[in-house]
Amino acid sequence: MTRLAWRLARPNILSSVLLLAAVAVFAVLTRQAMTAFMHDSGLDACLAGNGDCGNLMQAFDMRFDTVTTVVKLLNVVPMLIGVFWGGPLIARELEQGTHRLVWTQSHGRGRWLAARLGVHLAGAAAVAAVFTQLMAWWFAPIERIQVEGTVLYGRLDPNVFDFRGIVPVAYAVFAFAVGAAAGALLRRTVPAMAVTLVLYLVTTVLVRVWREHFMAPLRSTYAFGVTDPRAGKGDWVLSHDTVDPTGALTTLAEVPAACRAQADHTATDACLGGLGYQWADTYQPIERFWTFQLIETGIFAGLAATALGFAAWWVVRKLA
């Protein structure tokens, strides 16, 4: 049964390998360009010397703008696995009637389902893991980019978190499980794929909104004109507020006109700092990266297990 499942998964595996190969080519080429630029522009040396590399980094960010835009597309990989692996898995068998062929061989439908789900799950997890590793390697140069003490692509940043660590594997497994369950329930490939797409997007968006509440955020206050004590760490900053000397929230538009009239913003900051104005940041510290990864992996693994359990129950007990 497992061998049949492997044989039937062959087109999926082949297309995934091709896709991964294409991504690898892209990653190798762009990473070479990025490291070369860092070296040639002196950014490397600057970062090593702890100097002010703001301008060089901004230049880098602009030069590789299109490359870093790709980052936002990486999140679709688990979704594609769910839509193109999970959706058709059971639905296509039901559509083409081949379930009547396999269920009437010497092993029943339970064995069939276990084999098909198992092989595809292993494949989905493997593809997601390889892809994540590849992207982590590719992303290493970009991760060092900071503008004025702000890490642009910190690991906890919502745009980056999703394809780092172990959550992509959980996303892929979840997307696949939803696809399989939808296929079993709807018995039609295309509707199952559409439902998978919608459910996956809705779930990931909800969890993404919820993510900053996984743990209570920390708060850090520091005077105007003083360097942020956590600059360059790559924290996930949730809010960045101005606090007046009494400790109440305010905005830069409401600070005393005398300070606003200063020659440059360094002088403005020094003026406000002297009056007792402070920055108040709420943030999730970068040290929580793995805790957050584990929490989110747990959420998606739980949802995936529920969907798979439903699919198994439905196929074994309910399908005629």
Added chain:
Amino acid sequence: MRVLGRAPSGAVADVGFVAQDKPLYRNLTVGETVRMGAWLNPGWDRQAVVDRIERIGITPEQKVGGLSGGQRSQVALAVALGKRPRLLLLDEPVADLDPIARRDFLRTLMAEVAESGVTVVLSSHLLADVEKTCEFLVLLTTPVRRGAEDRRAPGADVHSHVQLADHTETLLAQHRLVTGPRAAAPALTAAHSVVQADYTDRQASLVLRARGPIDERVWTVRPISLEALALAYMSAPEQQETAA
């Protein structure tokens, strides 16, 4: 319900089944389909399947999706027989086949029955084929008007009942197609069971289940084909009353 003396779930390995649409994985080759049978069935008879495939005249390299309907049916049958079932269930096996493919399919089937002694239960609307192949006939009817039947969702509960179940030889021996003068009909229908009766002004033609000898001086008595017999039963679900 018991299958081969066991609960149905325990008899799966001994029961072969070919669904009406002859499902096979279309993107596998014929050779892979045969290997699939070996993967899925411990008692797989590889050589017999390979021989059967060879006799169909297709090569293992061909894609299942590219086969004709007749070839696909033959492959599906070969796969179903490959697990060496003691009971083979065929759901409308030849309904969608052209006459030659139908003949070939049934020929393969009959050869297999002769060789291995497998019991075949097949459902069919093609009565001529049933007559050629079947030793035992079970006629199911549904007491629903035809129009209503068509509109029913597939899988809905169908309350068919068995109208006829007997050896075909017995049925053919008992039933007669009888024509003769209408005036003599009441005496005849009183003596025998009437399956179907058609009357014109002077003539009566009847399908009878004979309970004894029929007077051949009055009546023209002919043997009936299984097809005509089944048709008579199906078009007259209730046993016909005597002449109107």
